[in-house]
Amino acid sequence: MRIVFLNPVGMIGGAERVLLSATRQLRILRPNWSLVAILGSHGPLAQELTALGVVVHIAPIPPALAQLGDTQLREHTSRWRFLETMLFATPSLFVYLRKLREVIQKSRPDVIHSHGFKTHLLTRMVSLGCHSQTPVFWHIHDYVSERPMVRKLLRHARTPRTQALAISQSVARDLAQVLPGMPLHVIPNAIDTHTFSPQGPQADLDRLAGLPASDPTCVRVGLVATYANWKGHMTFLEALARVPGVRGYIVGGPIYATAGSQVTLAELHAQRRALGLEDRVGFIPFQPHPAEVYRALDVVVHVSTRPEPFGLTIAEAMSCQRAVIVAQAGGAAELFTPGVDALGHTPGNIAELADAINRLASDPTLRTRLAQQARRTAVERFDEPRFGQQLIDVYSHSTMSHV
């Protein structure tokens, strides 16, 4: 079988990590399948895919389309701005579409698998002619209902050959409302539970954050996230201010070029200063080996202030056998059983979050019990081979019904 993956960016965010899991598993389970990826920009994703044996093409996505980010696509009020942007982007969009079509025609895919809204919107236009019957999968990583513009455009971009893959039941329910009747498969994300394991080296977080080395008994609490402004950095800082004695680490950075959609390091510094946390909270950029970061933490927090479609970091931290606190909403709420393999809190509720951090900081037995059960849950539910097999099943089924 020949698969062409489309992705709007070459940077590695959550959706891209899922794409890497997919290709890694397909390589192992179906070594003779041909895998091609067309990426909208240069970046580390190309190297990682190439290392997995995927043939990578870069077709630069027009800047006007690339910069049309979450915020604009989520706002009703930006409809005219959107149309204006698309109009300006038209010539470069044609060049981009031509390149996509060329690569697709050469690759003769049995399946086209798109990983981002921007590429979903183009699948109808690129699979014309001899590929008009090729099954197309839209991998849905986010809530479509929150993006009025995308929602409308997807309705037009859909064809009878389009099917959706949802990363959680919650995302599937949301999509079913927006695109009723569209064939929909729920394939929960997966992680590499061997890489994200309790055993292995630990990062020196204090050194990385430029903080003085802490007492070994000090409890370390950390957030690993992009700088998207709904990931709850400020909530976390406020909660830390209410739990004296623990150290806090914020690991991550900006990944999208969209203005206004992210917190900045300067804002985080200012808030740390305002809360008097300079001596016990550190900021660390994304690390090449995130498992080493989780292993160095006693408690990992997920503090998204709006419902999280899935939350890969939750699965990764659980797989590293950590005590995790989850903002309990959306797909994230499907990943754990409160009080058994993690603790929950209401998204954005500083008092509840501080209370959960406090409970875990003062009760090492509770931390160990949750962490051990978390590892069992992760191996059982988030392991990559299950994910790879589910993908193979939906691809095979779609191509069978296509013949």
Ligand code: GLC
């Ligand atoms: C998106 C979602 C996140 C999910 C990731 C991978 O970034 O916001 O919840 O974990 O995609 O599917």
